[in-house]
Amino acid sequence: MTQLLWNGLFVGSFYALVALGYTMVYGIIRLLNFAHGDLYMLGAFVGFGVLSVAGGLATGLGFVALLIVMLIAMLVTGTAGLLLERVAYRPLRGAPRLSVLITAVGASFALEYGMRLVAGPNPEVYPVRLAGDPVNLLGARITIQQASLIVIAVLLMAGLQWLVMGTETGRAMRAISQDPTAALYMGINVDAVIARTFFIGSALAGAAGVMAGGYYGKIDFLMGFVIGLKAFTAAVIGGIGNVKGAMLGGLTLGLLESIGTHWIGGQWRDVFAFTFLIIFLTLRPTGILGERVTERV
Amino acid sequence: MTSYLTRRLSRVALVGTAAVAAMLLSACGNGLASGGGEKSDDGPIVLGMLTPLSGSSSAIGPYMKNGAQLAVDELNAKGGVNGRKLELKVEDEACDAKSATAGANKLVTAGVKVSVGGYCSGATLPTLPIFEKAGVPMLIPAANSNELVAQKKKNVFLINGTGVQQSDSALKFMKKVGATKVALMDDNTSYSKDIADTTAKLLTGSPALAGRESVTAGESDYSANVNAILKGQPDFIYWTGYYQEGGLIIRQLRQAGYTGKIMVADGSVDQKLVDIAGPEAAAGVFATMTQTPETIQGAEKWIADYTSKFGAAPGPYSTQAYDAVRVAAEAVTKAGSTDGDAVIKALEGIDGFQLFSGPLKFTPEHTLSSGGFQILVVENGKIVLEDTLQ
Numbered sequence: 266m267t268q269l270l271w272n273g274l275f276v277g278s279f280y281a282l283v284a285l286g287y288t289m290v291y292g293i294i295r296l297l298n299f300a301h302g303d304l305y306m307l308g309a310f311v312g313f314g315v316l317s318v319a320g321g322l323a324t325g326l327g328f329v330a331l332l333i334v335m336l337i338a339m340l341v342t343g344t345a346g347l348l349l350e351r352v353a354y355r356p357l358r359g360a361p362r363l364s365v366l367i368t369a370v371g372a373s374f375a376l377e378y379g380m381r382l383v384a385g386p387n388p389e390v391y392p393v394r395l396a397g398d399p400v401n402l403l404g405a406r407i408t409i410q411q412a413s414l415i416v417i418a419v420l421l422m423a424g425l426q427w428l429v430m431g432t433e434t435g436r437a438m439r440a441i442s443q444d445p446t447a448a449l450y451m452g453i454n455v456d457a458v459i460a461r462t463f464f465i466g467s468a469l470a471g472a473a474g475v476m477a478g479g480y481y482g483k484i485d486f487l488m489g490f491v492i493g494l495k496a497f498t499a500a501v502i503g504g505i506g507n508v509k510g511a512m513l514g515g516l517t518l519g520l521l522e523s524i525g526t527h528w529i530g531g532q533w534r535d536v537f538a539f540t541f542l543i544i545f546l547t548l549r550p551t552g553i554l555g556e557r558v559t560e561r562v
Numbered sequence: 563m564t565s566y567l568t569r570r571l572s573r574v575a576l577v578g579t580a581a582v583a584a585m586l587l588s589a590c591g592n593g594l595a596s597g598g599g600e601k602s603d604d605g606p607i608v609l610g611m612l613t614p615l616s617g618s619s620s621a622i623g624p625y626m627k628n629g630a631q632l633a634v635d636e637l638n639a640k641g642g643v644n645g646r647k648l649e650l651k652v653e654d655e656a657c658d659a660k661s662a663t664a665g666a667n668k669l670v671t672a673g674v675k676v677s678v679g680g681y682c683s684g685a686t687l688p689t690l691p692i693f694e695k696a697g698v699p700m701l702i703p704a705a706n707s708n709e710l711v712a713q714k715k716k717n718v719f720l721i722n723g724t725g726v727q728q729s730d731s732a733l734k735f736m737k738k739v740g741a742t743k744v745a746l747m748d749d750n751t752s753y754s755k756d757i758a759d760t761t762a763k764l765l766t767g768s769p770a771l772a773g774r775e776s777v778t779a780g781e782s783d784y785s786a787n788v789n790a791i792l793k794g795q796p797d798f799i800y801w802t803g804y805y806q807e808g809g810l811i812i813r814q815l816r817q818a819g820y821t822g823k824i825m826v827a828d829g830s831v832d833q834k835l836v837d838i839a840g841p842e843a844a845a846g847v848f849a850t851m852t853q854t855p856e857t858i859q860g861a862e863k864w865i866a867d868y869t870s871k872f873g874a875a876p877g878p879y880s881t882q883a884y885d886a887v888r889v890a891a892e893a894v895t896k897a898g899s900t901d902g903d904a905v906i907k908a909l910e911g912i913d914g915f916q917l918f919s920g921p922l923k924f925t926p927e928h929t930l931s932s933g934g935f936q937i938l939v940v941e942n943g944k945i946v947l948e949d950t951l952q
Contacts, residue, residue: 394840482809483810526789530775532775
């Protein structure tokens with residue numbers, strides 16, 4: 266049973282990291298950024314590229330190398346997120362919401378098949394792998410590497426929470442999410458804050474991509490698709506637009522999948538997890554921590 | 563006036579048809595099997611091949627294409643078939659039903675006479691009715707789900723061993739190594755589920771079935787599935803899906819502390835399986851596989867020919883694709899024409915034609931009478947022959 270919970274938490278922390286980007290962007294400009302999962306893929310490939318160039322140097326350093334690579338990948342995916350916002354979303358900010366949604370789907374395809382052109386259709390294998398001897402903890406097999414990945418994920422999430430709640434940028438973000446026009450009148454540089462939001466959300470997805478590459482080892486140009494859907498689901502479970510909710514939602518979905526697989530088998534996992542989701546959302550449409558939003562005129 | 567003209571025209575058409583028919587008769591000699599739809603009898607005979615050139619299995623495409631091209635070139639050097647040259651047309655199947663049907667339609671429009679392609683069963687399945695409607699016989703070199711022959715289409719022939727034959731070989735090997743509790747894992751695709759289903763039916767006495775699990779392809783974390791499959795405490799796990807998930811599952815099984823034997827089916831036989839799992843985790847993993855060029859005795863000259871021609875060594879399904887073209891040529895020669903029905907009759911009549919997997923004779927279901935599966939093993943990070951099961 267502890268093993269089940271552990272597996273669920275581990276997968277869930279990946280979902281949560283990606284879900285954060287979804288929820289931040291939605292919270293601030295009400296856009297479902299479907300390209301977000303592909304930024305996770307981009308992060309994994311940037312990490313792969315850097316590690317391959319660094320070669321033997323990186324293999325010797327192991328875990329430390331992955332940390333450095335993760336920071337580089339976060340910068341690159343963050344910048345990619347900035348570009349995406351500038352090129353694909355900002356020109357459409359006044360447009361009907363459906364148009365922006367379709368742009369997002371287009372951006373997703375562009376990233377996926379652009380990467381396929383660059384890196385080829387075959388899966389790649391990370392040159393640095395995280396595999397350690399497992400230790401037994403309360404009946405669950407846990408490796409130090411798994412534990413450190415979770416610690417990194419928690420640190421990143423705590424950092425984000427501090428950024429949103431404790432800094433001036435965070436206050437500006439929250440102000441824009443409540444009322445962009447009023448925020449503009451109060452002297453907030455709305456464009457700059459939205460760009461920053463995209464940078465942070467994308468960087469978190471990039472970090473998750475490198476962590477997945479280092480831990481699981483296999484990356485391919487479509488790897489962002491499934492996790493993108495899962496993270497979106499997690500964001501909705503948690504209450505989309507709510508940062509803490511995304512973290513909770515990710516962990517909940519991870520646990521649901523793990524327990525569903527154990528009880529009724531892998532082929533029924535998604536049926537189990539999503540039936541639960543439907544029932545839950547029927548009872549509580551705003552998600553775990555979502556607030557009831559009243560339309561203001 | 564109109565009726566007169568129509569009658570005139572139809573008479574002209576009739577005379578024309580008669581003339582063409584006469585020409586065909588004289589050209590074919592016996593004339594019995596000559597087809598109605600042929601436009602020209604002196605151009606090349608076009609063979610069509612659907613194979614993955616992109617997507618998850620794109621590594622296989624060139625192996626199959628080159629194997630077939632080698633056979634085409636050899637036959638053309640000997641003067642072709644019935645005095646006509648052979649020509650190979652290749653379309654991308656991408657291991658995906660949409661691409662495969664588009665490719666099949668393209669091939670049919672291009673006037674292929676025999677199809678010698680098909681790698682992923684799930685992608686090959688929807689192409690069957692397209693080729694059937696066009697009257698094109700199919701010699702499928704790699705795809706081998708039982709579903710392909712379950713519809714009893716008369717134009718479908720399998721050159722690769724079938725899922726049933728693969729399951730038989732798997733069971734033989736499980737007994738040989740003394741497995742007692744066998745667990746099966748598949749990825750819910752047509753090909754993979756098929757092998758798992760037929761194997762499950764065989765696991766009645768000893769070894770017994772100790773659990774089944776289906777995973778969702780395209781994910782990274784299978785620890786929940788691994789956990790579930792280890793509940794039954796198996797001492798032998800058989801993975802019937804493709805190598806991408808296979809590599810991850812092997813690694814995660816070992817990480818979860820499983821020390822028993824692992825075997826994979828032919829879709830997972832790829833060097834990338836070892837890379838993804840990592841050489842330590844993959845060491846000692848078995849595989850059921852049809853013959854590959856490296857495991858066939860006496861194929862050294864063939865491998866040398868292939869390597870010198872294409873500048874790369876042959877891989878999985880190069881030999882089957884090569885054989886598919888040769889069988890197609892043999893059938894067309896025997897039929898004396900490229901008419902679909904005549905070629906199918908000729909294929910059914912083939913007895914003892916020498917293939918890499920042994921003498922060819924199709925069963926009434928249009929599958930090989932002997933599958934030729936053998937067991938491979940991962941040793942020092944490479945996949946090598948373990949047991950021919952002879």
